[in-house]
Amino acid sequence: MRKWMVIAAPYVWLLLFFLIPFFIVFKISLSESEISIPPYTPVFSLSEGWESISTKLGQLDFEKYAFIFSDELYTSSYWSSLKIAAVATFLTLLIAYPLAYGMARAPKEWQPTLMMFVILPFWTSFLIRVYAWIGILKNEGLLNAFLLHIGAISEPLQIMNTTTAVYIGIVYSYLPFMVLPLYASLEKIDGRLLEAAEDLGSPPWKAFWQVTFPLSIPGIVAGCFLVFIPATGEFVIPDLLGGSETLMIGKTLWSEFFNNRDWPVASAVAVLLLLVLIVPIVAFQWAQQRAREAGR
Amino acid sequence: MNTRFTWFNVTAIVLGFAFLYIPILILVIYSFNESKLVTVWGGFSTKWYAGLLENEQLMDAAWITLQVAFISATIATVLGTMAALVLVRMGRFPGRTLFSGMIFAPLVMPEVITGLSLLLLFVAINFDRGFWTIVLAHATFTMCFAAVVVQARLTDFDSRVEEAAMDLGASPVGTFFQVTLPIIAPSVISAWLLAFTLSLDDLVIASFTTGPSATTLPMKIYSQVRLGVTPEINAISTIMIAFVTVGVLIASYMTKLQSSRMERDRRAADAAAN
Amino acid sequence: MTASPTINGPAAGASPAERRLLRTAAPQSGFAPWKDPSKQPIIRFENVTKRFGDFVAVDNITLDIYEREFFALLGPSGCGKTTLLRMLAGFEKPTEGRVIVEGKDITDLAPYERSNINMMFQSYALFPHMTVERNVGFGLRQEGMPEDQIKARVNEAMSLVELGKFAHRKPHQLSGGQQQRVALARAIAKKPKLMLLDEPLGALDKKLRNQAQFELMRIQEQTGTTFVIVTHDQEEAMTVASRIAVMNQGRLEQVSTPGEIYESPQSRYVAQFIGDVNIMEGKVVSLPGDGTVEITPASGDGRIFKAGACEGLFVGQQVWLSVRPEKFRISLDPPQSNVNVVKGRVDDVGYLGSISHYHVHTEAGNRVTALRANSSHNVERAISWDDTVWLEWPAESAVVLKA
Numbered sequence: 001m002r003k004w005m006v007i008a009a010p011y012v013w014l015l016l017f018f019l020i021p022f023f024i025v026f027k028i029s030l031s032e033s034e035i036s037i038p039p040y041t042p043v044f045s046l047s048e049g050w051e052s053i054s055t056k057l058g059q060l061d062f063e064k065y066a067f068i069f070s071d072e073l074y075t076s077s078y079w080s081s082l083k084i085a086a087v088a089t090f091l092t093l094l095i096a097y098p099l100a101y102g103m104a105r106a107p108k109e110w111q112p113t114l115m116m117f118v119i120l121p122f123w124t125s126f127l128i129r130v131y132a133w134i135g136i137l138k139n140e141g142l143l144n145a146f147l148l149h150i151g152a153i154s155e156p157l158q159i160m161n162t163t164t165a166v167y168i169g170i171v172y173s174y175l176p177f178m179v180l181p182l183y184a185s186l187e188k189i190d191g192r193l194l195e196a197a198e199d200l201g202s203p204p205w206k207a208f209w210q211v212t213f214p215l216s217i218p219g220i221v222a223g224c225f226l227v228f229i230p231a232t233g234e235f236v237i238p239d240l241l242g243g244s245e246t247l248m249i250g251k252t253l254w255s256e257f258f259n260n261r262d263w264p265v266a267s268a269v270a271v272l273l274l275l276v277l278i279v280p281i282v283a284f285q286w287a288q289q290r291a292r293e294a295g296r
Numbered sequence: 297m298n299t300r301f302t303w304f305n306v307t308a309i310v311l312g313f314a315f316l317y318i319p320i321l322i323l324v325i326y327s328f329n330e331s332k333l334v335t336v337w338g339g340f341s342t343k344w345y346a347g348l349l350e351n352e353q354l355m356d357a358a359w360i361t362l363q364v365a366f367i368s369a370t371i372a373t374v375l376g377t378m379a380a381l382v383l384v385r386m387g388r389f390p391g392r393t394l395f396s397g398m399i400f401a402p403l404v405m406p407e408v409i410t411g412l413s414l415l416l417l418f419v420a421i422n423f424d425r426g427f428w429t430i431v432l433a434h435a436t437f438t439m440c441f442a443a444v445v446v447q448a449r450l451t452d453f454d455s456r457v458e459e460a461a462m463d464l465g466a467s468p469v470g471t472f473f474q475v476t477l478p479i480i481a482p483s484v485i486s487a488w489l490l491a492f493t494l495s496l497d498d499l500v501i502a503s504f505t506t507g508p509s510a511t512t513l514p515m516k517i518y519s520q521v522r523l524g525v526t527p528e529i530n531a532i533s534t535i536m537i538a539f540v541t542v543g544v545l546i547a548s549y550m551t552k553l554q555s556s557r558m559e560r561d562r563r564a565a566d567a568a569a570n
Numbered sequence: 571m572t573a574s575p576t577i578n579g580p581a582a583g584a585s586p587a588e589r590r591l592l593r594t595a596a597p598q599s600g601f602a603p604w605k606d607p608s609k610q611p612i613i614r615f616e617n618v619t620k621r622f623g624d625f626v627a628v629d630n631i632t633l634d635i636y637e638r639e640f641f642a643l644l645g646p647s648g649c650g651k652t653t654l655l656r657m658l659a660g661f662e663k664p665t666e667g668r669v670i671v672e673g674k675d676i677t678d679l680a681p682y683e684r685s686n687i688n689m690m691f692q693s694y695a696l697f698p699h700m701t702v703e704r705n706v707g708f709g710l711r712q713e714g715m716p717e718d719q720i721k722a723r724v725n726e727a728m729s730l731v732e733l734g735k736f737a738h739r740k741p742h743q744l745s746g747g748q749q750q751r752v753a754l755a756r757a758i759a760k761k762p763k764l765m766l767l768d769e770p771l772g773a774l775d776k777k778l779r780n781q782a783q784f785e786l787m788r789i790q791e792q793t794g795t796t797f798v799i800v801t802h803d804q805e806e807a808m809t810v811a812s813r814i815a816v817m818n819q820g821r822l823e824q825v826s827t828p829g830e831i832y833e834s835p836q837s838r839y840v841a842q843f844i845g846d847v848n849i850m851e852g853k854v855v856s857l858p859g860d861g862t863v864e865i866t867p868a869s870g871d872g873r874i875f876k877a878g879a880c881e882g883l884f885v886g887q888q889v890w891l892s893v894r895p896e897k898f899r900i901s902l903d904p905p906q907s908n909v910n911v912v913k914g915r916v917d918d919v920g921y922l923g924s925i926s927h928y929h930v931h932t933e934a935g936n937r938v939t940a941l942r943a944n945s946s947h948n949v950e951r952a953i954s955w956d957d958t959v960w961l962e963w964p965a966e967s968a969v970v971l972k973a
Binding site: 002006009010019020021024095098103105106107114117118119121124126127128132133134136138172229230232233234236250253263267270273274285288 | 301304305309312313316319320323326375376378379381386389391394395398399400401404405406408409412413414416417420436443468469493496497499504514517518521522529530536540541544545548552
């Protein structure tokens, strides 16, 4: 059966390299930390046989999880990750909507070109795009130099290494993810609907809120998920642009792993991050599924 | 939509694109700065580019990155195309929900989780970390992007074309190589390019899964960026941006050319028939 | 009485039947293998059922189709006609039952193992990346035929559909009509015993479609291939087919020649699907035994309708009488006879040039449609809105339906 081979190859690959690793992460989150290589003591291994595993299963402790919940560093990391991601998602929506709207209402022959220019930054390195902002935002950077030059400020603004810089970084980096679904849903709207609304006595600004905006909600939903979910676990942006006061869980996980070399705690942080994100991820898939079915 | 340029549209587009492109433009401009200070313009110079070529570590990292991207993108494209076929053409089978979940979850999965979980897998099975572990990790997360790109194309092409091939005596494998693959080829190429760029860009997953033997370009850039802004990083960034920009411009020009040619042919055929 | 115009009500209700008469007068008129018990069918569906989950697409169908037939599967979308065709091609497997072609059970064969069956697809399914020539030669190449022979066969197929000069074009460089011919040539190039056509002309405009129908008939006769066509267009089925199977909800309603289907439908469904028809409900009041039946309408005003009897009628049975609009004689004066007459008032007149439609509101409170040819010999005063009219019809042109 060739059909089964076609299914099996990607299936086995994903089981092996995507699903099983999660179980390993979970398993290690229950292990003891140790200063060795690898820096953890396996709680159990398959070679010990089933009996030994089942007795040890009874003794499993969620010590690392208890530790995470007792330490304010971790709880506030989760909390502030969600908060920063949510605020940044909203800001991205505010900037992306007029852009997507303008694109969808630009002359038809211009639209593919405009689309290409929105996608182009997405193809260029994320790291480089975040790096580009360092030169602009830092104290002796271009923004401050410009503002000082025109006399708008007398002291350099401290933007770099603050949460504001993280917001700017997220909005900038994830803007294409918001613009594309918004544009797709706005572009589909039949212009005659607006004409009909205006014909029935609705002035343009009202027609926007009564017709265009409700019809673009699927795009808003998709765009918000596409920004919110990865932004919550973001590492590069808070690491490069944020300061010590900007707590984000991706950064905490990274330093737990690379700096403290505490793999069990890093794993427990990852498991909890996944649990936090599973709700939006499943909701997103569900929304996409519904949009696909409605499209048929 | 009534499509025309109004003051609102133009303002929105100009401001939006200014926000997207000004930081990149500044980065490019300062890569030609004679001065080492980023805010001071010291005159035009290409000395930082010349310096790059002598930086052996950087060149090594770039070479490794390209190799990793090439191999992992190829694996990802093959597996992603298969996965897309499974999702679009295979109908229902036991475990389909899990399968589609595993295709879509990595698209939004935070990189720190993907990276950590793959590293722990490689440690658990005692796999020597380095070049090949990055390749495997990149192939895994980029295959999901490849699958989505190919899937979009497969969904809107008429499966009757494949049925016609089978009706004329082509086996399923023959049908795939003679009919399906040539038709979806553009999407397979874009899938490969997307996987390739994603691999080139990746810092987090590579940092987790690599060993002491392999350092990729983003890792190299990251470690230098942490020390501060230097014109040298601007220079290498500019090269990478130019590389991608030229590629995207060529690709979109070709697509435009092809679709306008198709459109012209179609109109000519209809005109000739009437 | 109720008027039941169908979706595809032809401008001239009689035209498919007329066209049919022209065709049966042609050389094929004696062709009726389904009446010859010694003939073996080329296709046999044996108690075939196909379910998709809970949905029954094809419901226990048994059907024979004979060699050289041009057989039409006709019905609205979702009636199971395409599923039946796809089971012949091998794209669907019956849930129950067997499909036998040329005496061989092909139920479990894959499409590419059915070398004597080829299909022309809805919206053509041409290979967009291949030239016309490569498209037409695709099937032959799969067989591993030598290139020079392929070339000859491709040329033959392309000249059959008059497409020679487009050999090196790609599908998108062709008009709809040309694409349709490429699809036909591609299927015919393999010289199949059995040719399946799934809504082959659905994408063409009306004028082209009529031309293409006659071309299909010409090619079918020239090649002697058995054609099975799926269509929802009753006029198309009437034009091309030797026999028509009218399908409804996965079942066969009636399998007959176009003439029989039009003149003696076996159910209200068939009568309404083919052409315009007026159907009225009634009860059998007597069976005089002279091959006629007397019916009293459900509206019960004591009038009597007479019609030719069919088998299995009994007094008191609920039946339906179907009368085609063109069978009515419409007049401003009361006719002599009192049998098969209804009186009414003209609600609406539709002038269509050679003929006119009259929508008549009957005394019994129903609407019926009548047709009258606008010949110049018509000395009577033109019938107009609000005229009181009488509709009369001969007993032999009304059909009694039991279902």
